[in-house]
Amino acid sequence: MSNQIYRLTSLAHGGGCGCKIAPSxxxxxxxxxxxxxxxxxxxxxxxxxxxxAVWDLDGQTSIIATTDxxxxxxxxxxxxxxxxxxxxISDIYAMGGTPIFALAIVGMPIDKMDPxxxxxxxxxxVSLCTEAGIPVAGGHSIDCxxxxxxxxxxxxxxxxxxxxxSVARPGDRLILTKSLGVGIYSAAIKKDExxxxxxxxxxxxxxxxxxxxxTLGANPAxxxxxxxxxxxxxGHALEMARGAGVTVRLDLGALPFLREAExxxxxxxxxxxxxxxxxxxxxxxxxxxxxxxxxxxxLTDPQTSGGLLIAVDPSSADGILETIRDAGYPGAAIIxxxxxxxxxxxxT
Numbered sequence: 151m152s153n154q155i156y157r158l159t160s161l162a163h164g165g166g167c168g169c170k171i172a173p174s175x176x177x178x179x180x181x182x183x184x185x186x187x188x189x190x191x192x193x194x195x196x197x198x199x200x201x202x203a204v205w206d207l208d209g210q211t212s213i214i215a216t217t218d219x220x221x222x223x224x225x226x227x228x229x230x231x232x233x234x235x236x237x238x239i240s241d242i243y244a245m246g247g248t249p250i251f252a253l254a255i256v257g258m259p260i261d262k263m264d265p266x267x268x269x270x271x272x273x274x275x276v277s278l279c280t281e282a283g284i285p286v287a288g289g290h291s292i293d294c295x296x297x298x299x300x301x302x303x304x305x306x307x308x309x310x311x312x313x314x315x316s317v318a319r320p321g322d323r324l325i326l327t328k329s330l331g332v333g334i335y336s337a338a339i340k341k342d343e344x345x346x347x348x349x350x351x352x353x354x355x356x357x358x359x360x361x362x363x364x365t366l367g368a369n370p371a372x373x374x375x376x377x378x379x380x381x382x383x384x385g386h387a388l389e390m391a392r393g394a395g396v397t398v399r400l401d402l403g404a405l406p407f408l409r410e411a412e413x414x415x416x417x418x419x420x421x422x423x424x425x426x427x428x429x430x431x432x433x434x435x436x437x438x439x440x441x442x443x444x445x446x447x448x449l450t451d452p453q454t455s456g457g458l459l460i461a462v463d464p465s466s467a468d469g470i471l472e473t474i475r476d477a478g479y480p481g482a483a484i485i486x487x488x489x490x491x492x493x494x495x496x497x498t
Contacts, residue, residue: 162221219300231274246367247307254289316393318461328457331411371466397491
């Protein structure tokens with residue numbers, strides 16, 4: 151089959167982290183699962199909606215394990231592979247760890263896709279893993295109605311340096327390392343309405359490894375960390391608030407966005423996931439009175455391979471921000487604070 155007779159994104163009902171099950175639905179599905187309490191070495195499980203599982207080997211070193219996969223958000227198969235790999239590896243960095251190897255997760259509609267495109271997806275993933283300094287050591291594949299690709303990733307970290315999403319402290323300042331708006335750009339791609347410059351901006355962001363997380367893991371002034379993906383900045387900030395039992399306050403004017411995000415939203419480019427996200431957690435979010443729907447969608451927009459959300463000691467925030475920017479994240483910004491109070495997100 152020639153890869154000229156179909157668009158990769160046309161083979162899937164959604165794309166990127168916008169494919170995630172809505173937070174409220176996921177919570178309901180997982181509500182009957184037993185807690186993994188009998189395992190003393192399991193330091194991080196599913197209890198706090200953290201980014202990866204953590205197993206303490208010997209009191210000194212921990213193993214971090216994660217898996218992430220989704221359907222295509224771009225039509226270039228090689229780029230799709232690179233984005234999916236970047237996104238999967240991010241969970242290791244978000245725990246303060248260092249990845250050591252990956253396994254590929256592959257589901258493809260064999261009767262609809264050119265094998266050359268499937269090879270290109272895999273090659274894109276391998277190329278990104280090579281940049282991260284890890285091998286793709288194996289994996290599993292199935293014939294699937296829609297194209298799905300991702301990785302299971304294993305990493306390590308000194309046990310004392312593990313960063314959870316649930317230990318933010320009142321007084322902390324919040325730093326975000328990448329600009330928001332990836333879901334909006336993805337919606338525009340679906341309708342051929344994203345120009346070349348904006349497309350390159352999106353690819354640069356979604357294929358930028360969050361490797362700064364490994365450095366931040368060693369910094370005691372960094373208290374909590376998570377990455378911002380399918381639930382949007384509000385959803386992942388709310389997970390941090392609920393885990394720590396605090397109020398997260400976000401400064402709307404300080405949030406970094408991709409250059410065309412606001413214009414495209416006002417033109418109607420919004421994902422279904424954005425609506426599902428708000429329906430799932432809007433009751434625990436406080437927005438300024440009179441907030442327009444398009445501004446709310448900026449905050450619920452699902453990110454694919456988004457940035458790290460980091461809670462840091464206020465006295466170290468400016469220095470940590472400078473370190474992050476110097477490491478190659480020019481869009482990083484201080485976007486809010488953590489305060490004592492009910493577990494919710496307030497936007498000002």
